[in-house]
Amino acid sequence: MSAALELHRIGHAYFGQSVLNSIDLQIAPGEVVALVGPSGSGKSTLAHIAAGLVEPREGRVTPGYARHAMIFQEPRLLPWATAAQNIGFALRRAKLPRRLRPARVAEAARLAELEPQDLAKYPVELSGGMRQRVAIARALAVRPDFIFFDEPFTALDVALKRRMQDLVIAAAEEAQFAALFITHDLVEALRIAHRIAVLDLRGRGIAGLRILPGDPGARDEATTFALRQRFLTEDPLFRHIHDVDERRRP
Amino acid sequence: MSAALELHRIGHAYFGQSVLNSIDLQIAPGEVVALVGPSGSGKSTLAHIAAGLVEPREGRVTPGYARHAMIFQEPRLLPWATAAQNIGFALRRAKLPRRLRPARVAEAARLAELEPQDLAKYPVELSGGMRQRVAIARALAVRPDFIFFDEPFTALDVALKRRMQDLVIAAAEEAQFAALFITHDLVEALRIAHRIAVLDLRGRGIAGLRILPGDPGARDEATTFALRQRFLTEDPLFRHIHDVDERRRP
């Protein structure tokens, strides 16, 4: 079986300033790979390149999926469209008969825990977390087989975050989609991912990969907390994730 | 000593739809109160009202501080100004002699762990976490004695988040500023706050207050984790914070 996504020696620079360097990564169908790394290390840039939104300076992206979606770091909602219209926006190009769209929008909104009365609101009328949920619903609506998550649940409260994570876990279990999941929340990564990739501090390659034990759905809270403690205290790979002063070392 | 901030029976509505109702809250000088609550319950609205940015429909806000600052849920940076200029923007009205401003900007940027070369970048050139740090630096630059934090560290990696939290803890220890700290991260709230206020699911008042044991600086990781477990599993106040399905109950 070929990879759902393959990144080969990706390199990128903004105005001569190198941001990413020789990044190699493969994601199997149905696999969720969490991408962690310090702020500014190039995670979003990598996701944009992987999704084909930015042309990399070097390297090759080989997508093996049929339909992707992305939850951006900012919600990126159309300000002139209501929440429902924003979700529906993704469906216009999804080859879904027009009459089926409202049902699909409602389903996606339900998955993202949006209440019906909020669907008629414009983005300016939504709270931060609601906006993020609209962006999530928009991505889910097209039923993609690959999703790029760029810190998708940051504005959600504990319960919603957990609910959304469960969604990802369930989807991964049924191999509904594969995902590249950027997050700063190590516990989140440990809950949902099959593997964790750590981006180098300055984007100089993937600093390391850790395969997590068992299926995401099978890990309980104690396991993830124990894993977290071990990674943060013992694993040198996570040293600069854990400690800012580590980053100042030459 | 009078309160740094006193909210008296605050109520608010958008277009007839009630969002907040009879909110009472007092924050003492040097005290950090964490405000948690489900997404869309009205936390940001309350912070805006408390900071005097939105006129409440009902009730009274009595500020007892000298100078406040706010870190908004979105960075709200001036797109036409560099990171340094964005930080400096806050200083123009801070009665600081012009020649002292660059040093103050540099100090605030250092506190927010911004690297010097990033200070010359425009917001479009910054990563999500960098933008958030610029907003943090901007608030710190004016040396306020009250800060409104609206989910301020969501886009930061573990190490940075911890560093910023330490900053708040240290400031609170020295009573540099009092704060209303909106967060979804219960662990964060448990680390930094003297008290946790939980907003009702539909903004109908403060559902409850929990005074945390000891000084924020004195709590270690095990304590906070234990507290978190206890609140989430045992305390009914946190039930709908913990479980989405709780919210559907009439």
Added chain:
Amino acid sequence: ILSAQTAPRLAVYGPPAGPTITLAHAVASQALAELAGEVSLTVWRTPDELRAGLTSGAIDVSVVPTQAAANLYTRGMGLRLVNVMTNGLLYILARDGELPDIAALAGKVLAVPFPNDTPDFITRALLAEHGIAGEVTLAATGSPMEAAQMLLAGRIDAAVLSEPVASAAILRGREAGVSLTRAVDLQAEWGGVTGLGPVVPQAGLAVTQGFSQAHGGLIAPLHAALEQATAAVLADPQTAAAQAAEALGLPAPLLAASIPFANLTATPASVARPTLEAMFTLMATQDPAILGGQLPDDGFYAL
């Protein structure tokens, strides 16, 4: 000359055309010096300026198109005509030899750049008189300048132009090797229709009611001075042209070339009344509104 009272100031206005040469000469030769302490001449360029000036009181003595004067009179503005200062300055210009007479216009393109103005009415009446009204293509052009440009560029066959534009077009054509002539003298053609001689009394000196009341005694001496000035201009076009060049903003040689074709005169209004009424009647039958609804009565003729 009557022993007239004098005015402190006499500001005379004129159109950007032939009669203003007479005014300029009258001013330059000090002929008006005994009528007023201070004499000035200003050229108005658009009817709007004239209208604004008359209403605001800035203009009280001016050479104006007789049709406009009649219109303003019948509308109760109290403007009165002192004299006629040109017997017409209209010509149909065409390239040399292409237009022997007016009848030859049949099948040709003619520009008449003065919609709803005296030349327009006269031209259309003449075309009708020769029975070729339906056979001439009238090209609508904005200003005489554009008509002349189109004629010089060979885009049209003929154009109705007034002095001094006609002279200017001929001069320009000569420089560029295009020879134009005044193929038809509209004054003569019109005289053939009216039987009153080659006269199209296009413009004359008019005074406002205010001026009549304040300085009524000045009207006759003013006319007398202009009579003399007209004679002097016709006798020595070069000098007069040089005197008018500044006010009109046109080069003296051009003006000098134009004077012989400008039919300058200073005919008291009442003397010119038959020719005026012949013209007014034509207009009144075509479009009474142009005279303000009716022919002006006796009061219009100030002298």
Added chain:
Amino acid sequence: MTRILADRAARLLDFLWSGWAGLAALALLFACWQAGHETWGDFILPDPLATLGATWSLAISSESRGLLLLTAQRALAGFTLAAFSGAVIGIIAGYAPAVMRLARPLLTVVLGVPPIAWIVLTMMWFGTSGATVAATILISATPVVFVAAAEGIASRDRGLGTMAEVFRYGALGRFWFIDLRQAAAPLFPALALALGTSFKVAVMAEMLANAGGVGGALARARAMLDVPQALAWVVLAVIALVVVEYGLIRPMQAEIEGWRRAAQPWGVKK
């Protein structure tokens, strides 16, 4: 659904309410007019009521309505041309700075050259027909549309385009649903400006080029020094403009700007 209906009802109410404001504005205008009339007299500024009477008698004559229709058609033809070409070139310039660099100096020249210098050229091309009028309008009204379109595209939120790209919108889809939608905000006020300019320039060009229509009638009234009649023609042309503007441009603009109402309903501040 009900929300949409309510939204539209609010918009209609707002429209009617702004109709009241419009009446207030017109009342103001008439008051100034009356004052001017009383100061300067009939000959410069005739009695507004007399003018309205003249307007009415023009309006009920089918001949005058024919002239008005002719001018309105010309104005609309010119406006359509100007709106289309201004929008197209402006959008291209908004995307491609190279085109912008090329277009800017030309724009300056087109803008700065007085109409009097164009009119012979347009007459050469088109004769003294409606085409001359349309060409004059094209020259006068295109720049404002161009500038608005270019600015609208250049200052677009590029993040939204990227978002659409993820959801399989091609270049055309992104242009249509994202970029054009954003450019519409500055574009519509500019179109209203261009429409007003079109009517004005149509009348002026008809006068200058002696091309009939309202301009011709206005020239005739002016030649007869019939000021109320001249003003009546002007009033008639303005009424035609108002009808077109409030029948065509404003409703479309209201659709486009509906969401702003959500943020600031009924224009209430904060």
Added chain:
Amino acid sequence: MTRILADRAARLLDFLWSGWAGLAALALLFACWQAGHETWGDFILPDPLATLGATWSLAISSESRGLLLLTAQRALAGFTLAAFSGAVIGIIAGYAPAVMRLARPLLTVVLGVPPIAWIVLTMMWFGTSGATVAATILISATPVVFVAAAEGIASRDRGLGTMAEVFRYGALGRFWFIDLRQAAAPLFPALALALGTSFKVAVMAEMLANAGGVGGALARARAMLDVPQALAWVVLAVIALVVVEYGLIRPMQAEIEGWRRAAQPWGVKK
């Protein structure tokens, strides 16, 4: 600091580069001109070189330079008035929808009434002086500035204003540092439009109101059917416009838009 210098150097380079593009555009224009000349002959469109010769001889005569200066001063005075009043009313209308509702119909009327109807009124007020010219410019150039300012303010990001409020900016400070800064993006292109219109209308109004300056000289050249001379005056006026625009408006605009360069340097797409 070096960054700022580098920024400015890049901007200068860009300016020079767009100078090249401008030259290309002018070359295009001259080519069209030459073609027109060859098709229609001297009387419609004189030889461009001959016209430039005439322009040069005008330019070296101090008398002509005086006329040009007079017209440029009038245009600038009118422009300043129009820019100021358009910006002020537009900004107020941008903040207050009530004012907008009142201003819109007046704007339509002001826009739609042909200048010919105003000019008599302004001549009544001001005589045939520079003031008439300034008033005519005011009427012609204000709307475009008004619309841009109103749209710029109405579509501002209100979140930034709230942010500034936190940091103790009063209403004035927020207006100055936030809202005006945002409105500047659409305002500057509109100011360039208004400036071009000012020069054009100055010349036209000088012709109509017989107020001397370049318009007077142009009318005189036309009366003499001296087409190259007339065109030379037009060229001279356009040159003055270009000097003012690229000396005054464009550099300010470049300062304002500098940050866009950061997102899309050198106009490179994506």
